[in-house]
Amino acid sequence: MRPSSLWSRTWVRIAGGFVVPLAVLAVWQFVTATEIVPPYRLPGPWSVVEAGIDLVERGQLWLHIAISVQRVFIGFVFGSLIALAFAAIVGLSRAGSVLLAPMLVAIRAVPSLAWVPLLILWFQVGEESKIILIAIGAFFPVYTTVADALRHVNPQLVEAGRAFGLRGWSLFRTVQLPAVVPSVVSGLRLGLAQSWLFLVAAELIAASMGLGWMLNDSQQTGRVDRILLAIVLLALLGTITNAILVLFEKAVLRRWM
Numbered sequence: 001m002r003p004s005s006l007w008s009r010t011w012v013r014i015a016g017g018f019v020v021p022l023a024v025l026a027v028w029q030f031v032t033a034t035e036i037v038p039p040y041r042l043p044g045p046w047s048v049v050e051a052g053i054d055l056v057e058r059g060q061l062w063l064h065i066a067i068s069v070q071r072v073f074i075g076f077v078f079g080s081l082i083a084l085a086f087a088a089i090v091g092l093s094r095a096g097s098v099l100l101a102p103m104l105v106a107i108r109a110v111p112s113l114a115w116v117p118l119l120i121l122w123f124q125v126g127e128e129s130k131i132i133l134i135a136i137g138a139f140f141p142v143y144t145t146v147a148d149a150l151r152h153v154n155p156q157l158v159e160a161g162r163a164f165g166l167r168g169w170s171l172f173r174t175v176q177l178p179a180v181v182p183s184v185v186s187g188l189r190l191g192l193a194q195s196w197l198f199l200v201a202a203e204l205i206a207a208s209m210g211l212g213w214m215l216n217d218s219q220q221t222g223r224v225d226r227i228l229l230a231i232v233l234l235a236l237l238g239t240i241t242n243a244i245l246v247l248f249e250k251a252v253l254r255r256w257m
Contacts, residue, residue, distance in 0.1 A: 043225040051225040068210040075134025076195040083142035091150025108140045112201045130202040137198030138191035145187030149180040185249040
């Protein structure tokens with residue numbers, strides 16, 4: 001059996017994905033058990049598990065997770081939908097590209113935290129400010145990826161579609177959309193990852209619940225175990241939501257490709 005065929009097997013890919021995390025966990029356990037790193041700086045893995053169990057017993061952990069997932073979902077959906085609309089305008093229209101693309105490039109250069117004071121001033125510290133910030137994070141990866149893909153659709157395919165009498169929506173649905181479906185899904189995956197990053201930025205500054213708030217609160221109280229718990233949970237949630245999009249990608253590609 002060739003090595004390349006072995007690594008392409010599903011069970012090998014799944015098992016291989018656990019190798020590095022388990023190695024990191026083993027090193028983590030070793031350096032804490034031998035006190036190479038003092039516990040107040042790096043608690044052991046079991047201390048982090050105990051911190052999670054404590055929060056579950058208090059009825060707080062699932063609430064933090066649910067609130068953060070809800071914020072990411074709503075912000076990601078709104079940001080992605082708006083991004084797809086702008087990408088279609090910029091990618092399919094020369095006028096849209098000339099008028100909108102330079103402004104969007106400039107806005108994209110603004111750091112995420114720069115939006116926080118303005119959003120708090122306009123929307124206070126309610127859910128709107130957090131969701132809008134997450135939507136901004138989701139917007140630009142989706143917009144950039146899809147707009148570039150639409151601009152680079154093979155012109156011969158477009159001309160062939162027009163030769164068969166396709167115009168407007170029928171041309172887009174039949175020729176241009178299938179050509180950019182992989183880019184759309186890739187943009188959504190990038191947008192989702194960015195949404196989790198912007199969630200932490202939003203909850204660190206203006207929240208009273210959520211995993212980002214738990215990071216900030218634990219830092220102020222010196223609870224390193226809860227900080228590590230929040231980081232692990234964010235990594236797991238990001239991985240799970242990305243896996244859901246991978247399944248969505250496979251279903252879409254089967255339909256369009």
